[in-house]
Amino acid sequence: MDDADPRGGTPDRDDTPLRRRDLHRPTATHPRRRRVLLAVLAFAVVLGLVAGVAFWRLSGNINRVDVSGALGTDRPTRAPQAAEAVNLLLVGSDTREGEGNDEYGMPEADPGQHSDTNLLVHLSADREWAMVVSIPRDSMVPAPPDCSPTAPQEEWTVKQWNWNYRDGGTGCLIRTLEGNTGVFVDHFAVVDFRGFQDMVDALGGVEVCTTQPITDQDSGLQLAAGTHVLEGEQALAYVRTRKSLGDGSDLGRIERQQAFLSSVAQEATSSELLFQPTRLYGFLDAATRSLTTDPEFGLGTMRDLAESVRGIGLDNVEFLTVPNEPYPADTNRVQWQESADVIWEAIREDRRIGEEPDPAASPTPSEEPLTVSPDEVTVEVLNGTGAPGLAGQTGDFLAAQGFTVASTGNAVDAADGTLVEYSVGQEEAARTVAAAFPGATLEEADGLGENVRVTLGPGSATPVEVPNRVGDEPLPTPTAVAPSPGPSASPTIEARAADEDICS
Known part of the structure; x- marks a missing residue:
């Protein structure tokens, strides 16, 4: 028979094994762990503050000038x-x-x-x-x-x-x-x-x-x-x-x-x-x-x-x-x-x-439908190939398709191929022009206003018919042809690698 509780009622009994009860009791290691955790947190805060102060100090060292x-x-x-x-x-x-x-x-x-x-x-x-x-x-x-x-x-x-x-x-x-x-x-x-x-x-x-x-x-x-x-x-x-x-x-x-x-x-x-x-x-x-x-x-x-x-x-x-x-x-x-x-x-x-x-790096005419009609585009044509009459012939090709040709002339030191240049806001007009020159390179330039400039270099292709041309006038028969690009002779540029022997 169980012993009576002095305060009355049934005595407390706990059949839970001792080891399990111990898991729920506060132990002497918990305060120690808390102290370690607090120390780590405090160190992290101090380290962050030091890093912040260092960053602020270093940043404050710099003199800044707006030019x-x-x-x-x-x-x-x-x-x-x-x-x-x-x-x-x-x-x-x-x-x-x-x-x-x-x-x-x-x-x-x-x-x-x-x-x-x-x-x-x-x-x-x-x-x-x-x-x-x-x-x-x-x-x-x-x-x-x-x-x-x-x-x-x-x-x-x-x-x-x-x-x-x-x-x-x-x-x-x-x-x-x-x-x-x-x-x-x-x-x-x-x-x-x-x-x-x-x-x-x-x-x-x-x-x-x-x-x-x-x-x-x-x-x-x-x-x-x-x-x-x-x-x-x-x-x-x-x-x-x-x-x-x-x-x-x-x-x-x-x-x-x-x-x-x-x-x-x-x-x-x-x-x-x-x-x-x-x-x-x-x-x-x-x-x-x-x-x-x-x-x-x-x-x-x-x-x-x-x-x-x-x-x-x-x-x-x-x-x-x-x-x-x-x-x-x-x-x-x-x-x-x-x-x-x-x-x-x-x-x-x-x-x-x-x-x-990298040819893929140069912007080229996309395959998306053209959004600007040739009769809305004014073009300048420059001949950088040395072939007589090439700029005028190219202007005739473009005019026959509805483009307005503002001028033709010669260019100095033109790069190989055809370059189509345009000012900001004339990207779509330039795409229409570039569609007439297979393999043309598109490039943004300053000072052209609403005009698009075509520069013909060695290896420039004969113009073709653009998909949204205006009118049905036959294209002229080409008589002038751009010469093939000459062999490229890349000059030697001397360079020094940073890992090179300092005595060399």
């Missing part, structure tokens, strides 16, 4: 295949303004700040390769007078490259670059002497290789032949040394700068920089303290770009210099060779030097 008003409204358009590519203009300024910048070297006889180093960086749309193009500071190129954002290109005058930066800052430099190359510049970044030195110091020095001893009176740099690890101030003197080495030209200095940048890339990727938060922060702090960029090129954009190019190997990063030759009026200056167009075209079309253009 959009200096770029004009006639900026280059992008090829469809290059829509996701990114073009960066990196400028090394020789300004003596700002704390510490007056300590380095002797000022130029020409006062003011100049673009001492000019690098156009192209990051491919697929982020699998990159091209870094050095533009000689002594290049003589057409430039807008007084850095005017509205002066048409036919009014531009030849001027030394780095004077554009002196006269109108980064905006004038970008406008000059875009006008001479057709390459659209997405972002820019300018770094001064102090910023360069601080970045090198944050890396712990950069290794350089010189095949001859250096004694430079202007900077005080003295190096024996061989390899050396240079700290910031020495490194700055090394990349700026010019008169005491080789022929004393800017071109020799560019070669040393490219080798130096290769060494920086090798050091940054082979060291533990990216995996040491304190060291990485020190480098980024140094990099941003003397940096000027456009408003859209902030730390977030830089981080996103850095993430997108993490997989690019150094063997897929190439350094090259704009092909050049002595400028006839002053042989101490240079002018760009025609072969420079190979570089600009490759960047515009987002392909590596030496790769054949």
Whole structure:
């Protein structure tokens, strides 16, 4: 018989085995677990706050300048295949303004700040390769007078490259670059002497290789032949040394700068920089303290770009210099060779030097029904083949189908095939014109208004009847034929891979 409960009623009984009851009892380990969890959460919060403060601090370091008003409204358009590519203009300024910048070297006889180093960086749309193009500071190129954002290109005058930066800052430099190359510049970044030195110091020095001893009176740099690890101030003197080495030209200095940048890339990727938060922060702090960029090129954009190019190997990063030759009026200056167009075209079309253009990448007439009648389209025809009478004959072909032919004439240096150009808003009219030229390439252009321009190059096909032609007038019998394209001789463009031996 069960014992009676002193308070009355039936005594409590619990037949649950002891082990099962223990599972539901508070134990001594639960408070300990809670303390660990709270500590982890607190650490995560603190880490997030530290990261946020660091991001805010680094972002606040950057000086941002809006140069959009200096770029004009006639900026280059992008090829469809290059829509996701990114073009960066990196400028090394020789300004003596700002704390510490007056300590380095002797000022130029020409006062003011100049673009001492000019690098156009192209990051491919697929982020699998990159091209870094050095533009000689002594290049003589057409430039807008007084850095005017509205002066048409036919009014531009030849001027030394780095004077554009002196006269109108980064905006004038970008406008000059875009006008001479057709390459659209997405972002820019300018770094001064102090910023360069601080970045090198944050890396712990950069290794350089010189095949001859250096004694430079202007900077005080003295190096024996061989390899050396240079700290910031020495490194700055090394990349700026010019008169005491080789022929004393800017071109020799560019070669040393490219080798130096290769060494920086090798050091940054082979060291533990990216995996040491304190060291990485020190480098980024140094990099941003003397940096000027456009408003859209902030730390977030830089981080996103850095993430997108993490997989690019150094063997897929190439350094090259704009092909050049002595400028006839002053042989101490240079002018760009025609072969420079190979570089600009490759960047515009987002392909590596030496790769054949992808026919599928060029916009061609679609198979969709034409929406604009020929009698609503005015056409200009240019003959770039050298074959007499070809432009007039082509105009007759188009007129017989209802097109209005405004003019015919000759073109210089036309590309192979048929090019159909149009202004914004005339895409459908251009498709109707292109339907008359099998294999034609469609391309947006400026300054055509409502007209569509046809340029006939070697290998251009004889026009055909468009599906929505007007009238039934017979097409003329062709007598002039475009000559076949000649063999393409692609000029040699010398390039240096970022993984190349710095002593080579």
